[in-house]
Amino acid sequence: MSYPQRVKVVEGRALYLPKVGVVKAVLHRALVGKIKTVTVSRTKTGKYYASILCDDGQPTPEPIKEITEENVTGLDMGLSHLVIASTGEKQNNPHILKRTATNLRRKQKVLSRKKKGSANRNKARVLVAKAHERVANARNDFQHKLSRRLVDENQAICVETLKVKNMLKNRRLAKSIADAAWGELVRKLDYKAIWAGKHLVRIDSWYPSSKTCCHCASKMASLPLSARQWTCPACGAAHDRDINAALNIKQQGILQLQAEGLSRRATVRCCL
């Protein structure tokens, strides 16, 4: 349900909605600017949420045109670590879904045993929906914080466009991939970057970021998934698989930014 106008915040703890009246509400932060639209939605557990879109009168900042290489980061996305940055920082995958999977499975089993149409079945259904909601909320919160920080700390963020759909065909990995929800994280990085006048650079997925040596650019014929550390036979550089990939993604991103005239050419170094 959308309300285009005439919605008011009453004393910071209630909302006035046309035709509905005043409803108590928990406001997560103070509103800045003029309310544009309000969308009210109901979750499966019966909670109501109002998303309020405000116009603060501030124009979206112009995209930064002189990007310095120190302010570019490359991100490799993995499973044991959700995000590995070219700086060497590894962000743990919170494994939210895995942690709560047992709980969810138990509640689903209870639900399946209840008679259709019974009041108890309905109660069990709400418990399952609540467990799902908790997972979604925790994941969202984690992704918002991580994307906020990455956008604040950098002028440009380079990511690989992953063929998540193809990877989901592998059933053993599917759950972890869905859990990591890379696509959703990239979406959050994208709009937060635009709002801040920063750049999200997407690198084509065919680029062999893992198999290429970030030091001398020679490419390995193959590199098994199990090889977490490897040494380049051409130049002898020792690599951490994920950090090497992140550095290559950064390097490719910088090339794209240079091609678009957004960054000046300088020597790209490998920091290992």
Ligand SMILES: [Zn+2]
């Ligand atoms: Zn090398």
